Amino acid sequence: MIPVYAGTHVRDAEAKLLRDANDLTLMRRAADALAHQAVVMLKEDTGRLYGSRAVALVGPGNNGGDGLFALASLAKRGVHTTAVLLGAKAHQEGLAALSRAGGRTAAVADLDELLEDCDLLIDAGYGTGARPGLQLPAIPRDIPVLACDLPSGVDSDTGAAIDSVIPADRTVSFGALKTGLAVGSGHLVSGSICVTDLGLGAALPEPEAWVVQGDDLELLLGREEDWSAAGRHKYQRGVLGLLAGSAKYPGAAVLTARAAVAGGLGLLRTLVPDAVATALTTQVPESVPLATPELTALLARNRRNEREGAARIGAWAIGPGLDDNEDTRKHLAQILAANTPCVIDAGAFSMLEPGEHHQLRILTPHAGELHALLAKAGVRVSSRDIAADPIRWARWAAVAYDSVVLLKGPSTICTAPDGYTLIVHASTPDLATAGSGDVLTGILGTVLAAANLPATPTNKDVVALGHRLTDLAAAGALIHAHAGALAAHEGTVSAVDLLQELPRAGRDLTFLDGSIVRMSS
Numbered sequence: 001m002i003p004v005y006a007g008t009h010v011r012d013a014e015a016k017l018l019r020d021a022n023d024l025t026l027m028r029r030a031a032d033a034l035a036h037q038a039v040v041m042l043k044e045d046t047g048r049l050y051g052s053r054a055v056a057l058v059g060p061g062n063n064g065g066d067g068l069f070a071l072a073s074l075a076k077r078g079v080h081t082t083a084v085l086l087g088a089k090a091h092q093e094g095l096a097a098l099s100r101a102g103g104r105t106a107a108v109a110d111l112d113e114l115l116e117d118c119d120l121l122i123d124a125g126y127g128t129g130a131r132p133g134l135q136l137p138a139i140p141r142d143i144p145v146l147a148c149d150l151p152s153g154v155d156s157d158t159g160a161a162i163d164s165v166i167p168a169d170r171t172v173s174f175g176a177l178k179t180g181l182a183v184g185s186g187h188l189v190s191g192s193i194c195v196t197d198l199g200l201g202a203a204l205p206e207p208e209a210w211v212v213q214g215d216d217l218e219l220l221l222g223r224e225e226d227w228s229a230a231g232r233h234k235y236q237r238g239v240l241g242l243l244a245g246s247a248k249y250p251g252a253a254v255l256t257a258r259a260a261v262a263g264g265l266g267l268l269r270t271l272v273p274d275a276v277a278t279a280l281t282t283q284v285p286e287s288v289p290l291a292t293p294e295l296t297a298l299l300a301r302n303r304r305n306e307r308e309g310a311a312r313i314g315a316w317a318i319g320p321g322l323d324d325n326e327d328t329r330k331h332l333a334q335i336l337a338a339n340t341p342c343v344i345d346a347g348a349f350s351m352l353e354p355g356e357h358h359q360l361r362i363l364t365p366h367a368g369e370l371h372a373l374l375a376k377a378g379v380r381v382s383s384r385d386i387a388a389d390p391i392r393w394a395r396w397a398a399v400a401y402d403s404v405v406l407l408k409g410p411s412t413i414c415t416a417p418d419g420y421t422l423i424v425h426a427s428t429p430d431l432a433t434a435g436s437g438d439v440l441t442g443i444l445g446t447v448l449a450a451a452n453l454p455a456t457p458t459n460k461d462v463v464a465l466g467h468r469l470t471d472l473a474a475a476g477a478l479i480h481a482h483a484g485a486l487a488a489h490e491g492t493v494s495a496v497d498l499l500q501e502l503p504r505a506g507r508d509l510t511f512l513d514g515s516i517v518r519m520s521s
């Protein structure tokens with residue numbers, strides 16, 4: 001897992017380590033890393049270094065200073081370098097270094113002409129010190145862009161980006177991975193990210209979150225396999241209850257059920273309306289229907305069997321395609337009262353109330369659903385605001401609903417009520433396809449059912465269990481994302497394609513590092 005820090009915290013840590021305002025130790029390290037990546041990109045794009053052309057947008061602060069020192073280093077290696085000064089002032093030592101190395105400066109008015117014959121644009125405009133109201137020049141899409149610390153126009157604390165943000169092909173993040181590069185639009189415009197260690201160490205506070213990598217799966221699942229695992233019967237492998245589907249959305253229940261079964265469940269019990277039952281019987285023959293009268297008896301028996309380590313239903317997946325009506329409200333109330341761990345999605349949100357409870361719950365909204373959940377809890381925030389600062393609003397909902405929240409989107413954010421947060425990156429935008437979320441709910445249900453969690457956490461272990469649940473949520477999102485990557489490799493992605501890739505995805509992940517983030521020193 002890669003730790004993530006708010007950009008302003010990294011900036012504070014850097015300031016703590018410097019002896020005085022003229023100390024250039026960290027800036028030189030940052031500039032070296034930037035120049036190194038510029039060399040790599042120039043060689044990749046042009047096949048040569050000597051005689052290639054690099055232009056840098058240079059802002060008035062230290063971000064611009066990094067850019068000037070990096071350009072100076074490129075100029076010494078035979079690159080034609082030009083610094084386009086964005087403000088009235090620029091880093092003085094950086095300017096002097098560039099001039100000594102034979103680089104030149106130009107005004108913004110000259111930018112268009114310079115870009116006509118440019119192999120690489122270094123965006124050293126604004127970094128962690130950017131304030132709202134930036135004015136940025138437009139950059140043609142076909143020019144390779146290397147961002148210094150973060151793309152200009154991205155908020156390093158939240159991932160919000162202004163419309164004129166300069167998207168990068170590659171970003172060199174100094175000192176640590178910043179939140180603004182890990183989530184929201186910032187994640188989408190950063191290209192591949194290279195983190196450069198500046199030795200900030202103890203000067204940094206606790207990480208704000210962690211980006212999960214492909215090879216973290218085993219750790220997140222926390223399975224302790226021993227010889228006895230092979231002797232488990234189906235109830236011990238995990239039994240999932242499914243409350244989903246409606247006459248309008250029968251397919252959602254089918255997708256969730258198929259995902260749960262494909263994930264390696266012991267048994268699936270399905271509580272679905274008649275309109276869905278036939279589809280389930282034919283399309284998921286492994287599932288066993290659960291009739292309404294049986295539910296009460298089974299929930300009661302569950303409590304007894306739990307003590308014997310073989311719960312009749314170890315977890316519930318609730319919501320895909322579900323209708324808000326009297327019957328489903330009654331079933332939902334019964335299931336929630338039984339305190340079994342559950343994943344709650346889509347159609348169930350309108351029937352959910354904020355407040356404390358004694359149940360392990362994962363809620364899986366997208367930004368629109370999070371908006372509605374927060375509104376019900378008295379928090380007025382638009383979907384747009386949520387997209388601009390997703391960690392913050394996912395945390396609000398986690399507290400308001402006393403649940404782990406898995407906020408869906410290009411970066412999936414899993415957060416516990418105490419703020420513990422994991423981020424999972426999708427490796428393909430093709431995951432955003434109808435039914436993809438239903439598949440995720442099925443995967444999460446299986447992961448929960450297999451985890452053998454206590455039905456009623458005591459106050460003593462509630463924080464630790466919140467973390468465990470967050471880990472499991474991230475594990476599910478990781479498997480889902482990897483199934484998406486495998487399906488995308490074959491062509492376009494549908495929810496059924498995801499289902500087909502699921503068995504391979506879980507197995508692969510033990511060996512893969514699917515991250516776009518690399519650590520370097």
Ligand SMILES: NC(=O)C1=CN([C@@H]2O[C@H](COP(=O)(O)OP(=O)(O)OC[C@H]3O[C@@H](n4cnc5c(N)ncnc54)[C@H](OP(=O)(O)O)[C@@H]3O)[C@@H](O)[C@H]2O)[C@@H](O)CC1
Binds near residue numbers: 064125129131149
């Ligand atoms: N600290 C360190 O030791 C290290 C820092 N490092 C690097 O420094 C970066 C942080 O540097 P920074 O703090 O100087 O801020 P930066 O992002 O250059 O921007 C500040 C300048 O922009 C201006 N400005 C801002 N918003 C504006 C607006 N809307 N419209 C107009 N102007 C605006 C602002 O103006 P002012 O507020 O002064 O009026 C100020 O002049 C960091 O990302 C990393 O790259 C590395 O070298 C490692 C060591």
Ligand SMILES: Nc1ncnc2c1ncn2[C@@H]1O[C@H](COP(=O)(O)OP(=O)(O)O)[C@@H](O)[C@H]1O
Binds near residue numbers: 408412429431440480
């Ligand atoms: N731009 C994107 N790139 C990658 N993954 C995405 C993107 N947008 C959404 N996703 C993922 O796709 C899935 C969509 O889920 P959801 O919105 O619930 O779909 P549905 O309701 O149709 O099943 C989620 O796992 C989400 O994280």
